[in-house]
Amino acid sequence: MIRLNPDNTGNMLTQLTQVKSQEDDALLQLSSGRRVNKPSDDPAASATMVSVRARSSADDQYLQNISTVRATLSTADSTLNSVVLALQHGLSIAVEGANGTQSPSGRSAMADDIEGVRDQILSLANTSFAGNFLFAGTATNTKPFVADATSPSGFAYAGNTNRNSVQIGENRSLDMNTPGDQIFSAPGADAFAALTNLIQSLRSNDTGAIETATGDLRAALDHVTAARVPYGNTLAQLDNDESFLRSDQLQMTTKENGLISSDPLAAISALRNAQFAREATLSAFGQTSNLSLLDYLK
Amino acid sequence: MSSLFGSLSISLRALLAQQAAVETTTDNIANMNTPGYSRRRVVLEEDEPVFNGSYTEPRGVHLEKIESIRDRVLQLRILDETQQQSASNSLVNAMEPVEQYFTDGDGAIGAELNNFFNALSALSPDPSNTGLRTGVLTAAGNLANVVQSTANNLVDAQQQADRSITQAVTQVNQLTQQIAALNQSISAKIKLGQDSGALEDQRDVVIRQLAGLVDVSVMDDTEGLTLSTSNGSPLVVGGKAFTLDPQVDASGKVAIYSQGSDITSTLKYGQIGGLLDARDNHIAPLLSQLDTFAKSFTDAMNTAHAAGFDSNGDAGGDLFQPIAVTQGAAASMGLAIQDPSLLAASSDGSAGDSRNLAGLIALQNGAIIDGSTPGNYYAGIVFQAGTSVANAKAASDAGDLMLQQLDNQRGAISGVSLDEETANLIRFQRAYEAAARVVSVISDLTEQAINLGRN
Secondary structure (H helix, E strand, O other): OOOOOOOHHHHHHHHHHHHHHHHHHHHHHHHOEEOOOOOOOHHHHHHHHHHHHHHHHHHHHHHHHHHHHHHHHHHHHHHHHHHHHHHHHHHHHHHHHOOOOOOOHHHHHHHHHHHHHHHHHHHHHEEEEEEOOOOOHHHOOOEEEEEOOOOOOOOOOOOOOOEEEEEEEOEEEOOOOOEEEEEEHOOOOHHHHHHHHHHHHHOOOOOOHHHHEEEEHHHHHHHHHHHHHHHHHHHHHHHHHHHHHHHHHHHHHHHHHHHHHHHHHHHHHHHHHHHHHHHHHHHHHHHHHOHHHHHHOO | OOOOOHHHHHHHHHHHHHHHHHHHHHHHHHOOOOOOOOOOEEEEOOOOOEEEEEEEEEEOOEEEOOOOOOHHHHHHHHHHHHHHHHHHHHHHHHHHHHHHOOOOOOOOOOHHHEEEEHHOOOOOOOOHHHHHHHHHHHHHHHHHHHHHHHHHHHHHHHHHHHHHHHHHHHHHHHHHHHHHHHHHHHHHHHHHHOOOHHHHHHHHHHHHHHHOOOOOEEEEEEOEEEEEEEOOOOOEEOOOOOOOOEEEEOOOOOEEEEOOOEEEHOOHHHHHHHHHHHHHHHHHHHHHHHHHHHHHHHHHHHHHHHHHHHHOEEEEEEEEEOOOOOOOOOOHHEOOOOOHOOOOOOOOOOOOOOHHHHHHHHHHOOOOEEEEHHHHHHHHHHHHHHHHHHHHHHHHHHHHHHHHHHHHEEEEEEEHHHHHHHHHHHHHHHHHHHHHHHHHHOOOOOOOOOOOOOO
């Protein structure tokens, strides 16, 4: 017969320690809601979590960037809309001024109106948002259009010709701006030159020159209208980008749950099992440990 | 020719023998909870009969010896397992605080890395915004701080291990002294032919304590036990103990010397082995990876930063304090600029340009640290810290069970069973009573013999 270890306290203690640590694990999972509370709980999941967290926090930031970009682009877009309306107004005056029945005094009054239009467009072209000029290229702290007597149009462009691009996704960036000279004073479609020429020809009562200036103004209107299109397109695109980022965030949350969240049902049942095993071990120990042959002698 | 006095003599010897057996049983019961106690057993032997012509005269019984029941080989396996178990346990204890530094959450390196890149990203739609520029510098400073403090914490953990190692070596030296003294007493007893069981039990306990601290291999020879570390450096030879000597080496770490030579790298087991393992094979690689992270990240960021222009239109300088060598890089990571206008966000020198920021942001997905992105490289560090603890825990749990198993085996061989001892007690008691009865019978018989012929 094999002799057994007469002292079973060691076994009991080892089992109790094991069951107690299972119980603690289950409790921690329940209270923290996480299966992985430190890297050693699941080293691979912890490592994957680093990139999941990086991506979901970048998504948050891209969404904030989108709202900043959207505010800037909307302001630029609505500014250009006002420019278009002002140019249309100017064009209707010009068409009227080209009419042969107009008197010189009538044309002079029209010239005053066009001056008003030109001032309005100048102020629109110098619009700033959050302290940054919208149409100065990347020289956002420089007022882009200033009066300049040496220029034929009477105005000079002081901004630069650069575009700033902003990242709004891991592999997606977009242009924040179109430099002002490409909108307002492009060759062949220079709004300021057309308006200045129109004012001069109305004052000088030169029908031929009025007609030329009117043609130029129409070209400038078409150009600004066309320049507005990318802003509108980008704004529409931002909505898509935003919904992509939101669904990506959702995916990251799902992935995070799969990687580190605890299953409450599994945790509760593990806790119950551990508690039951501990009670069973304790009660078995309590009942058996005191018996020996001595109890049956005399 | 048999005689009454011959029978009396047999009975007396029987009384003595049974008395010794009762005493041994009592001793077993008394020591049933004494750590390391191996149960004793009396060995009774029939006395050699006297041959008297054709008649063989019996001489009864005598106590041959009292022996301890122990299994030397099992004892050695227990020592081996104790060393490994203790190494795993102290590795777990040393690494558990360390892995906390790599737990994900606010204020850890992973979170600060994300915050930094997000701050750069936030600045890109509005690069002249001073508040956002300050935000970038704050985030960069936080990242540098957490890398620095994590590195300092790792160094602290190594120093903590060194302090524990020094303490453990002191304990080793005390224990080897005790073992040497016990060796002397045991061999003296053996020479006198006396039972050395009690001393051997004591020595087993002390050797097991020693195995909890350091590699021990045991050789039995005529002069007593010889204990050495796994590479053969002597700890105890017979009655002489050899001390281990902790010395601080050039790198500021504790090295362990035996007989003038450095045996640090050969110590694998026991608390000392586990702590050395934690210090040199687990914490040190984490620290050196953190150094690589800090050095490569700083270099890449500074290069990208210098490609742009600050708010004043001047070429960008360093964003982080330049780091000359990789060793110790993490502990020296810091911010180079405090003035937000010196942040080189622009690539054309104008205020509204943030394309240089795009260059900095791109480094988040650039293979800039040993062929990995900063995030993935850091994830590798997290994985390693987690794996160190997880593996050590698994080894420690398995070792617990194995050690318990071996203790059970030892108990099965050497442990005192109260049932068995009680049964023996009854057996020896009966034999004693019977022998005593025989003495009284012989007393009656001799009385009758003396009174023969008186009537």
